[in-house]
Amino acid sequence: MPSMRETCPEKVEDILRRFPQRKSASIPLLYLAWEVYGYVSPEAMEEIAEILGTSPADVEGIASFYTMFPLKPLGKHHIEVCTNISCHLVGAQPLMSHLENRLGIKSGERTEDGRFSLQSVECLAACAWAPCLHVNGKEYQKVTAENVDELLNSLD
Amino acid sequence: MAQETRVLLEKLGTPDLLTVKGYRAAGGYQSLEKALKEMTPERIIEEVKKSSLQGRGGAAFPTGMKWSFIPKNSPKPVYLCCNADESEPGTCKDRVIIDENPHLLIEGMLISCFAIGSHMGYIYIRGEFHRGAQILMMAIEEARREGLIGKNILGSGFDCELEVYRGAGAYICGEETGLLTSLEGQKGYPRNKPPFPAISGLYNSPTIINNVETLAAVPSIIERGGDWFKSMGSEKSTGTKLLCLSGHVNKPGVYEVVLGQMTLREFIMDFGGGIPGGRKIKGVIPGGSSMPVMRDEDLDVKLTYEDIHAAGSSLGSGAIIVMDETVDMVEMCLLLAHFYEHESCGQCTPCREGTRWFVQVVDAILKGEGHPGDCDLLLDICRSEFTSICPLWVAAVWPVRAFVTKFREEFEEKIRNGKYGKKDQPAAMAMAG
Numbered sequence: 001m002p003s004m005r006e007t008c009p010e011k012v013e014d015i016l017r018r019f020p021q022r023k024s025a026s027i028p029l030l031y032l033a034w035e036v037y038g039y040v041s042p043e044a045m046e047e048i049a050e051i052l053g054t055s056p057a058d059v060e061g062i063a064s065f066y067t068m069f070p071l072k073p074l075g076k077h078h079i080e081v082c083t084n085i086s087c088h089l090v091g092a093q094p095l096m097s098h099l100e101n102r103l104g105i106k107s108g109e110r111t112e113d114g115r116f117s118l119q120s121v122e123c124l125a126a127c128a129w130a131p132c133l134h135v136n137g138k139e140y141q142k143v144t145a146e147n148v149d150e151l152l153n154s155l156d
Numbered sequence: 157m158a159q160e161t162r163v164l165l166e167k168l169g170t171p172d173l174l175t176v177k178g179y180r181a182a183g184g185y186q187s188l189e190k191a192l193k194e195m196t197p198e199r200i201i202e203e204v205k206k207s208s209l210q211g212r213g214g215a216a217f218p219t220g221m222k223w224s225f226i227p228k229n230s231p232k233p234v235y236l237c238c239n240a241d242e243s244e245p246g247t248c249k250d251r252v253i254i255d256e257n258p259h260l261l262i263e264g265m266l267i268s269c270f271a272i273g274s275h276m277g278y279i280y281i282r283g284e285f286h287r288g289a290q291i292l293m294m295a296i297e298e299a300r301r302e303g304l305i306g307k308n309i310l311g312s313g314f315d316c317e318l319e320v321y322r323g324a325g326a327y328i329c330g331e332e333t334g335l336l337t338s339l340e341g342q343k344g345y346p347r348n349k350p351p352f353p354a355i356s357g358l359y360n361s362p363t364i365i366n367n368v369e370t371l372a373a374v375p376s377i378i379e380r381g382g383d384w385f386k387s388m389g390s391e392k393s394t395g396t397k398l399l400c401l402s403g404h405v406n407k408p409g410v411y412e413v414v415l416g417q418m419t420l421r422e423f424i425m426d427f428g429g430g431i432p433g434g435r436k437i438k439g440v441i442p443g444g445s446s447m448p449v450m451r452d453e454d455l456d457v458k459l460t461y462e463d464i465h466a467a468g469s470s471l472g473s474g475a476i477i478v479m480d481e482t483v484d485m486v487e488m489c490l491l492l493a494h495f496y497e498h499e500s501c502g503q504c505t506p507c508r509e510g511t512r513w514f515v516q517v518v519d520a521i522l523k524g525e526g527h528p529g530d531c532d533l534l535l536d537i538c539r540s541e542f543t544s545i546c547p548l549w550v551a552a553v554w555p556v557r558a559f560v561t562k563f564r565e566e567f568e569e570k571i572r573n574g575k576y577g578k579k580d581q582p583a584a585m586a587m588a589g
């Protein structure tokens with residue numbers, strides 16, 4: 001696998017230019033790794049450590065502190081369902097159960113064909129338009145156990 | 157019936173508001189021009205003090221006073237950090253400004269930077285706001301092309317840069333020092349205070365952290381004056397406030413209101429259009445998940461920071477979560493306990509262990525495996541509330557203490573009917589029966 005400095009040197013440089021201290025680039029570089037490799041791979045973390053002049057363990061610590069960074073490949077459609085209070089009150093639980101049944105996986109898992117992964121997450125700041133979920137970061141509001149199939153069917 | 161008063165949301169719906177041109181056509185960037193060309197930084201801070209604007213991030217700290225803590229003539233650069241982490245459950249207001257009127261936030265930040273002597277502002281935005289981050293980056297880029305950001309802004313001689321920094325999923329990075337360590341590229345561990353960020357914050361430099369809604373209120377204060385802002389609302393709750401209404405109401409949404417014009421119940425019933433199915437309210441959390449839940453009979457309190465505080469809770473971030481009579485309060489308590497356990501960064505023992513303990517005890521009660529005395533145990537754990545580096549531990553304690561105290565009968569009933577409820581009764585009584 002070619003490194004980020006080989007595939008997109010200008011993006012790496014641009015990130016490094018943006019901050020008075022190099023270390024601040026860690027999170028943007030982790031995002032870049034995710035974008036380039038589809039997840040934050042051990043090799044990517046090694047490269048980031050090299051760029052920042054720190055240890056791979058340090059970078060791994062940072063990557064795992066932040067819940068969004070996938071340390072293993074996600075499904076083609078990564079579904080994140082908010083199960084916090086406002087969503088819970090209006091049906092997040094039945095929504096989550098429906099998705100688990102329909103996809104045959106639990107939160108934190110990926111379907112065998114790699115098409116879907118599912119994750120229950122904390123409040124997504126869409127509480128007034130609950131229940132809410134994200135598919136690959138795109139927000140869908142007022143999604144219920146009753147109408148979510150329509151959404152699933154629209155994903156290729 | 158009370159109405160919305162739109163100041164921050166006033167321009168919403170005008171065409172092309174996401175562009176500099178559209179925002180300008182709606183009267184935008186005039187406050188920036190006025191601030192840079194007609195006012196001194198001191199005058200701006202005076203005006204903000206006069207407005208009595210309080211921080212909208214949850215702690216309601218007076219904004220003008222916070223700004224005046226920045227040392228004069230600091231040899232180090234001064235930074236402004238906009239807190240766009242918006243992660244307190246129930247809260248969904250900042251995103252409305254970010255998604256629909258980004259230039260209002262940019263204008264507010266530029267004026268605020270000028271006021272505190274900063275030439276660099278960061279917007280720390282939660283990672284899940286992909287779209288919001290994109291909108292902001294595009295708006296910043298366009299503003300830079302139009303001479304509103306960068307060198308010699310509007311020919312005033314003032315230089316200022318703005319930059320978006322995306323978080324990546326950690327509630328603790330909404331806490332201001334956690335935000336700073338995260339922005340420095342580390343795990344988002346909160347830091348001990350003092351030193352306060354105004355003295356030593358980002359990169360050990362003087363730093364002001366303000367919420368999105370706080371900064372978005374600044375242009376209107378500059379345009380119409382601090383006295384005008386203060387003329388709205390009550391003595392202590394001035395201006396307008398964005399309220400996020402969610403849970404069991406017919407019309408959830410984000411509404412901008414003048415505080416003091418209605419009671420909490422009136423707000424819920426009028427703006428929320430009542431409770432689905434005409435059911436009764438059981439409880440309301442008035443300020444985001446960290447704030448103590450209130451019972452139905454306590455909702456006739458005036459909707460202001462000070463009145464809700466006097467009623468034993470807090471308006472916090474302005475997130476009002478309504479729970480109807482069908483809700484199991486032990487389950488709600490567990491849900492929130494789980495949240496804080498998940499989000500504790502683990503640096504302090506009381507917070508790390510306490511949040512875990514809350515989950516174990518409440519989970520047992522909910523499963524019918526609670527013991528008599530568990531309510532007192534929970535309240536006992538709550539007593540270490542002020543022993544941590546950051547207020548997350550307090551934020552975890554308040555909801556648990558409030559649920560247990562205000563709805564104790566529900567907890568006790570589950571314990572009584574559970575596995576250990578009857579068995580633990582005195583043996584003599586059991587035999588007598």
Ligand SMILES: Cc1cc2nc3c(=O)[nH]c(=O)nc-3n(C[C@H](O)[C@H](O)[C@H](O)COP(=O)(O)O)c2cc1C
Nearest residue numbers: 211212213239241242243330331332366367370547
């Ligand atoms: C655990 C925790 C989470 C917080 N989350 C946020 C947040 O998401 N957004 C925010 O503006 N303030 C949040 N705050 C409050 C900030 O620490 C800080 O007080 C605020 O950003 C200051 O801005 P203001 O004075 O304009 O309100 C949080 C505080 C704590 C303790």
Ligand code: SF4
Nearest residue numbers: 501503504507544546
């Ligand atoms: S109170 Fe909790 S979240 Fe805050 S620093 Fe301590 S352990 Fe971390």
Ligand code: FES
Nearest residue numbers: 082087124126127
């Ligand atoms: S509780 Fe689900 S988006 Fe806030």
